[in-house]
Amino acid sequence: MEEYVGQIWHKYITKAASLEFAEAKVELNDIRHTLAIQFRAFGGDLALELKDALNKDWEGKRSFLSKLASSQQKMELASVGINNLYLPKHIAIFPDKELNKKTYLWLSALLASYENSTGTNWLEDNVKSVNKTLSLFPGLRRTYRVLSQEHVKLRSKIKTLKQTEDELIIQRLLLSPDISEVSDLNLDSFNPKDIFPVPLWCDPFPAEATRIEKKLKDTQTESDIAKHEKAKKVDLRKKGEHVDDIDEKDGLMAFRLDSVFSWTEYIPVDRTADEENEDQAALAAEDIDQISVVRGSETTAGKLKFDLDLPGSDQDDITINEGIKLPEWDYRKSALQKDFCRLHTMQPRKVEKHEFSPKLREKAKRLKAQFEFLVMQKQWLKGQPDGSEIDLERFILRQADELNGQVKQDSNLYLELRQNSRSLSCLLLADLSLSTDSYVNNESKIIDMIKDSLYLFSESLSATQDRFAIGGFSSKRRDMVRYYPIKSFDEKQSKTTLDKISSLTPGYYTRMGAAIRHAANQLEKESTETKLLLLLSDGKPNDIDLYEGRYGIEDTKHAVREAFTKGIRVFCVTIDDEDNNYLPYIFGSANYIKIKRATELPEKLPKLYSLLTK
Amino acid sequence: MDAKTMIETSDIPMYVPQHNEVDVFQMAFENQLPLMLKGPTGCGKTRFVTHMAEKLGRPLYTVACHDDLTAADLVGRYLIEGGQTVWRDGPLTRAVREGGICYLDEVVEARKDTTVVIHPLSDDRRQLPIDRTGELLQAPDDFMLVISYNPGYQNLLKGLKPSTRQRFVSLTFDYPKSETEQSIISKETGVDDFTVRQLVDLSNALRRLKDHDLEESVSTRLIVYTATLIKAGMDPIQACRAALIEPLSDDEEVVKALMEVVVAKLDVE
Ligand SMILES: Nc1ncnc2c1ncn2[C@@H]1O[C@H](COP(=O)(O)OP(=O)(O)O)[C@@H](O)[C@H]1O
Ligand SMILES: [Mg+2]
Numbered sequence: 001m002e003e004y005v006g007q008i009w010h011k012y013i014t015k016a017a018s019l020e021f022a023e024a025k026v027e028l029n030d031i032r033h034t035l036a037i038q039f040r041a042f043g044g045d046l047a048l049e050l051k052d053a054l055n056k057d058w059e060g061k062r063s064f065l066s067k068l069a070s071s072q073q074k075m076e077l078a079s080v081g082i083n084n085l086y087l088p089k090h091i092a093i094f095p096d097k098e099l100n101k102k103t104y105l106w107l108s109a110l111l112a113s114y115e116n117s118t119g120t121n122w123l124e125d126n127v128k129s130v131n132k133t134l135s136l137f138p139g140l141r142r143t144y145r146v147l148s149q150e151h152v153k154l155r156s157k158i159k160t161l162k163q164t165e166d167e168l169i170i171q172r173l174l175l176s177p178d179i180s181e182v183s184d185l186n187l188d189s190f191n192p193k194d195i196f197p198v199p200l201w202c203d204p205f206p207a208e209a210t211r212i213e214k215k216l217k218d219t220q221t222e223s224d225i226a227k228h229e230k231a232k233k234v235d236l237r238k239k240g241e242h243v244d245d246i247d248e249k250d251g252l253m254a255f256r257l258d259s260v261f262s263w264t265e266y267i268p269v270d271r272t273a274d275e276e277n278e279d280q281a282a283l284a285a286e287d288i289d290q291i292s293v294v295r296g297s298e299t300t301a302g303k304l305k306f307d308l309d310l311p312g313s314d315q316d317d318i319t320i321n322e323g324i325k326l327p328e329w330d331y332r333k334s335a336l337q338k339d340f341c342r343l344h345t346m347q348p349r350k351v352e353k354h355e356f357s358p359k360l361r362e363k364a365k366r367l368k369a370q371f372e373f374l375v376m377q378k379q380w381l382k383g384q385p386d387g388s389e390i391d392l393e394r395f396i397l398r399q400a401d402e403l404n405g406q407v408k409q410d411s412n413l414y415l416e417l418r419q420n421s422r423s424l425s426c427l428l429l430a431d432l433s434l435s436t437d438s439y440v441n442n443e444s445k446i447i448d449m450i451k452d453s454l455y456l457f458s459e460s461l462s463a464t465q466d467r468f469a470i471g472g473f474s475s476k477r478r479d480m481v482r483y484y485p486i487k488s489f490d491e492k493q494s495k496t497t498l499d500k501i502s503s504l505t506p507g508y509y510t511r512m513g514a515a516i517r518h519a520a521n522q523l524e525k526e527s528t529e530t531k532l533l534l535l536l537s538d539g540k541p542n543d544i545d546l547y548e549g550r551y552g553i554e555d556t557k558h559a560v561r562e563a564f565t566k567g568i569r570v571f572c573v574t575i576d577d578e579d580n581n582y583l584p585y586i587f588g589s590a591n592y593i594k595i596k597r598a599t600e601l602p603e604k605l606p607k608l609y610s611l612l613t614k
Numbered sequence: 615m616d617a618k619t620m621i622e623t624s625d626i627p628m629y630v631p632q633h634n635e636v637d638v639f640q641m642a643f644e645n646q647l648p649l650m651l652k653g654p655t656g657c658g659k660t661r662f663v664t665h666m667a668e669k670l671g672r673p674l675y676t677v678a679c680h681d682d683l684t685a686a687d688l689v690g691r692y693l694i695e696g697g698q699t700v701w702r703d704g705p706l707t708r709a710v711r712e713g714g715i716c717y718l719d720e721v722v723e724a725r726k727d728t729t730v731v732i733h734p735l736s737d738d739r740r741q742l743p744i745d746r747t748g749e750l751l752q753a754p755d756d757f758m759l760v761i762s763y764n765p766g767y768q769n770l771l772k773g774l775k776p777s778t779r780q781r782f783v784s785l786t787f788d789y790p791k792s793e794t795e796q797s798i799i800s801k802e803t804g805v806d807d808f809t810v811r812q813l814v815d816l817s818n819a820l821r822r823l824k825d826h827d828l829e830e831s832v833s834t835r836l837i838v839y840t841a842t843l844i845k846a847g848m849d850p851i852q853a854c855r856a857a858l859i860e861p862l863s864d865d866e867e868v869v870k871a872l873m874e875v876v877v878a879k880l881d882v883e
Contacts, residue, residue: 034871037827041875043819046826105874136815139881393686397746400692400699529775588825 025092026100028052035108036581039085042137044112047550049581053077053086053203077203078107083549085111086203093199094150102143106200109133109140114202122204123173123182129202130177147200148174161196170195317346317482317505326514328478331554341514343481354502356455360602364459367606371463380415387414424613425467425489425526428457429519431537432472432484433510440598446538446575447506452602453536454486454501460606462493466613467528470497471519472504475511477545482508483518489526512541513555516570520563531568532612536605538598539576557586571612575601629658629665630798632790639666642783643715648736648759650779653787656833658798659762662787663717672756673714675705679724685731688718689744701747706731710742713756721761722774729778735759736781789834792818798834803841809850809880813837816854816879820862820872828862836861850880 028035036050053076076088087107091100113136114129134141152171155161173181323342330337356364381387383394394413430453436446454470461468469491472484484504487497516533523531541552560570572592574583583592593608595601629636639662642649651659660676667674677688690704709716718724718732734741740753761782763774790798792814799810817832824831836858843853854876859869 034867037823037868037871038875040823040827041819041872042878043822046822105878109878137875137878138812139876139878142881143878393691396694397692400694403694403697403699584826589827590825590829 020092021095021100022092024095024097024100025090026097026104027090028087028104029089031101031104035087035104038105039108039112042109042112044080044085044108047553047582047585048080048083048085051084051086052089053079077197077199077201078111079203080111080114087111088199091199093154094147099147099150103147103200106140106143106147109137110200110202121182122202123185124179126198126201126204127173127177127179127182131179134177144200151200155196158196166195170198174198174200317349317484321345323479324518326481326517328513329555329558331551331558336558340478341481341511342479343483343514343518346482346484348484348500348503348505351496351499351503353499356452356498356502360452360455363603364456367456367460367603368463371460371606371610380417382415383412384414384416385412387416389415391415422466422613423529424532425469425523425528425530426461426532426534426609426613427469427471427489427519427523428454428534428536429515430454430470430472430504431510431512431535431539432474432482432504432506433508433538434474434506435510436538437506440575444599445506446598447504449575449598449601450536451501451504453605455498456602457605457609458487458493458497458501461609467526469522470501471515471522473511473515473518474506474508475514475543475547476508477543478511478514478547480508481511481514481518483515489522509543509547510537510539510541510552511543511547512537512552513559516556516559516563520559520566520568520570523563523568524566530613531566533563533568533570534605534609535570535572536601537572537574537576539574540580540582553582553586560587573601573605573608626668627661627664628801629661630790630794630801632658632787632794635662635785635787636666636669638783638785640670643670643756643758646740646753646755646758647783648761648781650782650784651760651762651787652765652784653762654764654789654831654833656835657787657789658834659787660717660719663715663760667715670715672758673709673712674717675709675714676717676719677705678719679721679728681723681725683724683728685725685727688728689731689742690746692746706735707742707744707751710735710751710753710757713754715758715760718759718761720764721778722763729775732759732761732778733781736778789817789821789831795834795837799837799841802838803845805841805845809844810841812879813840813854813858816876817858819875820858827868830862832858832862851877854880 032050039048039050040046078088079086087104091103093103094100110129110133113132115125115132130144134144152174155167155171156163161167169181169185321344323344325339326341326343327336327338328340329335355361380389382391384391391413398413430450432447432450436450439445440449458468458470467489468487469489470486472486473482475481484500486500486504487493491497512535516535519533523533540548541556542548543552547555563570570587570591572583572587573595574592575595575598576583583594586592595604639649641647643666651662653659663676664674677683686704688704688706690702690707692699692701694700703711706716708714721728721732731742734743735753736759740757742751742753743749744751765774789795795814795817796807796810799805799814800807805813814837817837820828821831839857840853843857844850848856851873855869855873859872859876863869863872
């Protein structure tokens with residue numbers, strides 16, 4: 001029986017692919033941004049990012065998996081998880097392009113109200129969600145009616161799709177989603193694996209959950225020896241990777257670190273204990289070669305390279321203090337965990353004397369001159385003894401006084417445009433995590449761009465009256481957040497500042513929340529009227545413990561909020577050029593900017609500052 | 615509705631309370647305390663002040679502050695009329711003389727020199743010095759100063775100084791809860807309940823997009839506009855485009871995306 005079902009199912013699948021109407025295909029990439037906005041406007045979770053649905057093997061019988069893997073014909077279905085929502089890379093289920101587009105719209109509305117309420121009864125979950133969506137958005141009723149009718153018509157035309165009782169039920173539910181009919185069904189005899197995929201519904205096996213659960217289970221049952229073998233294998237491959245570790249897309253392979261961690265996002269298990277975390281991260285890394293079958297060519301190399309890169313303690317930078325305790329936000333508990341992190345102020349082991357290139361020094365000089373001019377806000381000063389305009393109000397008052405017979409006459413009758421003295425403190429906080437060690441072009445790395453930026457920024461600001469400080473950060477777990485106080489507010493800009501900047505080296509991870517909290521505490525002590533925290537970064541928050549994915553994003557968002565309540569505005573300048581949703585989620589749409597070309601960062605930063613503080 | 619509220623609301627501009635703001639206002643007035651209203655634009659602050667002024671039977675002087683507004687604009691100035699100089703009271707001075715309510719809307723926009731007149735009026739001195747005429751006015755008990763302020767991310771250099779902020783009893787406003795807002799819209803415009811509910815639902819969904827896809831939030835005012843257009847016979851979807859979506863964004867792609875959501879919400883057969 002099993003075998004038989006499998007065969008039928010296989011035919012369905014292949015047929016499903018041939019069922020596609022290539023000429024009416026709609027690509028997700030063409031409307032991705034629109035759909036993401038719509039998903040949120042339909043009420044979907046703001047924190048989720050829109051990703052391509054993982055190409056699924058449809059959970060069929062094992063024997064068919066291999067065949068499927070070799071064929072390209074797989075069905076992608078929509079689903080929603082903890083970190084992402086997934087939509088098919090393309091939709092071509094109707095011969096009419098407009099209908100395929102409408103299917104995307106429908107799915108984004110459906111996903112927004114989809115609740116995995118029963119957890120087990122996929123049919124009920126789907127029928128319920130369809131009903132909910134249609135009652136919340138009655139304007140979609142007509143759309144849904146057309147989509148479901150057309151789709152059912154097509155289903156009934158597929159030759160290999162036997163019009164079994166189950167299939168007829170599906171068709172009936174598509175046409176009239178009646179929940180009472182679902183509750184009467186015996187689900188045991190109704191297995192989604194036997195059902196021809198329903199592209200208007202959500203995936204009965206949300207990729208985020210099932211895939212990793214299964215993989216974890218598989219891996220955990222392996223013996224220790226087997227694990228060792230695997231580790232060795234990985235090691236070998238890593239060596240192979242070393243040879244061509246600089247490819248044009250990723251730059252340094254260390255950059256892939258982030259991809260490793262984005263994979264760990266999929267592990268749907270409780271990860272509060274640190275020790276456990278690392279193991280699982282490692283598992284996830286191992287899993288990548290399997291996952292990469294599905295998703296391009298990510299490998300575990302990044303993780304391994306990273307581990308090799310950790311400096312021995314005798315070469316590491318110097319810790320100046322015992323550590324400052326800082327809280328961290330756990331979004332799952334909705335609680336601020338007191339004294340959760342320990343931040344250490346660090347100092348480079350050796351500060352090298354270094355000159356920035358003549359070209360850059362020239363730029364610095366030019367910017368400095370501009371800043372003496374530009375940054376200063378101009379204001380019309382009234383009642384001046386001299387000026388470019390007449391102060392009409394003063395003049396009228398004087399006329400009035402004169403008429404009143406007043407003798408002592410006002411001679412300050414001019415308006416003058418002058419610089420306004422303002423009271424502002426700005427702390428520039430730079431991400432020094434290992435990902436900044438990747439190349440942006442043949443000559444320079446991101447870290448070089450960051451150093452150049454710090455240089456130009458500090459030179460420019462030294463020409464103004466604004467108070468400014470510079471800090472850098474990285475982290476390795478919650479008890480080792482590293483903070484480099486490059487220049488404090490009271491320090492004068494000097495050669496030492498510049499030497500410190502050029503001695504910075506990238507390393508470790510990006511525990512953004514803790515760094516922001518520490519910087520905000522510095523700013524809070526300032527007595528100026530306006531306080532600005534400028535964050536310079538190259539990507540998402542992440543660290544090797546649980547600090548990644550949504551956890552890290554939510555903590556950083558919370559840290560930004562905390563700063564705001566202290567009267568500090570946080571603005572993020574990033575060179576992460578992916579179409580990422582986390583930036584507005586963390587900082588707000590008016591509070592971040594993406595610099596497309598990292599090489600433009602150094603010059604853009606001072607200009608941005610003058611714009612921001614105008 | 616009982617008889618008492620019937621009488622009260624008869625000729626007073628309609629106001630649906632969000633919390634205890636009516637009590638707070640009344641107590642502040644009775645105890646000669648200045649009041650600060652914080653909240654986004656179009657959430658009912660002005661309506662609230664108008665309502666309270668009527669209710670308390672005091673004249674209201676509203677000043678919309680802008681970046682050219684000086685202390686003289688508030689206090690008054692000499693003008694030349696027919697070869698004569700005449701002193702003209704500004705709105706603040708008039709309110710002080712008459713014992714009325716002076717409402718400075720968006721006070722952070724005003725020039726810094728306005729704090730010179732705001733400060734002595736908003737502490738226990740309750741005085742208004744008029745330099746030009748050499749007068750020193752003592753505010754009567756039924757004078758009240760109300761300011762409003764929109765604490766947004768955007769105002770980097772325009773925050774309210776702590777020394778000003780800490781002189782005021784403060785109320786925080788936000789867009790009303792769904793049911794409250796629905797009752798506001800239906801009382802203001804008389805549009806049918808279903809449409810009102812869909813409009814408020816939609817607006818709340820759009821509000822979540824603030825700081826994310828949109829820089830601004832749908833205000834109660836915009837929903838009132840939309841409902842007004844619908845009541846006047848405009849097609850609901852077109853009304854939403856004109857009064858709800860277009861004012862929120864200049865980005866064509868965003869407008870287009872959101873219009874599809876509007877249709878999903880409102881295009882009922
Ligand atoms: N609580 C409320 N009761 C009655 N009408 C309200 C209320 N809140 C908002 N409105 C409506 O919204 C419109 C805009 O409110 P307004 O007071 O001008 O906002 P703000 O002063 O906060 O910018 C009002 O004209 C009124 O129609
Ligand atoms: Mg990083």
